[in-house]
Amino acid sequence: MKDVPQQRLPRHVAIIMDGNGRWAQGRGLLRTAGHDAGARTIRTVTTECARLGLEQLTLYAFSHENWKRPKLEITFLMKLLRRFLIEERPTLADNNVRLTAIGRLDDLPATARRELDRTIELSAANTGLNLCLALSYGGRAEIVDACRALAARVAAGTLSPRDIDEETISAAMYQPGRHPDLLIRTAGEMRVSNFLLWQISYTELFVTRACWPEFGVAELHAAFHDYATRVRKYGGLVDAADPGARDAAAPRPSAPPASPAPASPLSPGSRGR
Ligand code: FPP
Numbered sequence: 001m002k003d004v005p006q007q008r009l010p011r012h013v014a015i016i017m018d019g020n021g022r023w024a025q026g027r028g029l030l031r032t033a034g035h036d037a038g039a040r041t042i043r044t045v046t047t048e049c050a051r052l053g054l055e056q057l058t059l060y061a062f063s064h065e066n067w068k069r070p071k072l073e074i075t076f077l078m079k080l081l082r083r084f085l086i087e088e089r090p091t092l093a094d095n096n097v098r099l100t101a102i103g104r105l106d107d108l109p110a111t112a113r114r115e116l117d118r119t120i121e122l123s124a125a126n127t128g129l130n131l132c133l134a135l136s137y138g139g140r141a142e143i144v145d146a147c148r149a150l151a152a153r154v155a156a157g158t159l160s161p162r163d164i165d166e167e168t169i170s171a172a173m174y175q176p177g178r179h180p181d182l183l184i185r186t187a188g189e190m191r192v193s194n195f196l197l198w199q200i201s202y203t204e205l206f207v208t209r210a211c212w213p214e215f216g217v218a219e220l221h222a223a224f225h226d227y228a229t230r231v232r233k234y235g236g237l238v239d240a241a242d243p244g245a246r247d248a249a250a251p252r253p254s255a256p257p258a259s260p261a262p263a264s265p266l267s268p269g270s271r272g273r
Contacts, residue, residue: 001052001221008228010181012056013049014203016195017041019187019211026211032076037213039084043091048217050095050129052224057131058180060195064104064138078112081135085115089122096128102174103137104145132175139197146172146198173198182227184220186212204230 001009017038024034042059049057062077069077085099092099099119108116116135149172153159159168170176179199183192188209192200206223208215 001224004224004228006053009052009054009224010204010227011054012058012178012180012182013054014058014060014180014183014196014200015045016060016183016185016193017212017215018185018189020213022187023211023213031073034211034213035077035080039080041212041215042084043088044216045220046097046129046131047091047095048220050097054129056178056180057129058102058196059131059133060137060193061133062103062135062137063194064136064141065194067107067136078109081108082112082115085112085119089119092119092123092126092131096126097123097131098126098128099123100130100132100175101135102132102142103135104141105135107136130177134195137174137195139192139194142174142196143198145174169198179203182206182223184208184223186210186215202232202234204232 020034020038021031022034023037024031027033042061046057061081066077067074091097101116101120105113105116116133146169150159150164150168154161170179179201180196180203183196183200183203183205185192185205185207188207190207196203204227206226208219208223210219
């Protein structure tokens, strides 16, 4: 990635890891072999994101809707998660990666939850990449949970409805912080599948046909090269030739822009949403 300057790399990348089943079935293997291979890809991608100095990598590891899968597959995934959380501890330590998690974590089996809490605790002092696993996660559920928390504060008299703004809502999400700059989806589907609905309003999208188990460093770099060519306008007007104007248009972490970016002369292609 020597040809992409650090400031053109995304700081927060989110990934919808899809296609484990298709990858396995295409090779005459059980779907579970695809999940096993998918867990290995997590290590590759995490290590590379840490090496490149990214701040956050958020992975859609198990959705709220995934509980509808056959019981055997859910049991396999939960055992795999538990094993992953134990086996990855040295990799997290060696790469200065801090593990965090978002979602309805109380839904997880106690055995997986215990190892999750332990790995979070063991890696808490690491200062590099934040590897955030979305587990039993749903974007709508997250918004519901945030509304409940804000409503409770209003009922308790500690928050006035008129003080609720976009920042208040962002702060009530499972993990307040910088919203994703780039969302990658593997296996070709063109949808966001209830992932980070509040946070991806202005996120750049990259969809690849590669299934998650075959997604590697080369595919990650391809996504980053593509991202480096994007001009982020946040609904405003930006002169694409002026990187200074482009940077000025970037919102502060966790705060969507309240007003348009500095105006530039209207020219073909300079308006966007
Ligand atoms: C989608 O593949 C993948 C998931 C269910 C989530 C991601 C899971 C992993 C990468 C497994 C390991 C994760 C951890 C944290 C240990 P799919 O089964 O939906 O694929 P398909 O659409 O081809 O059927």
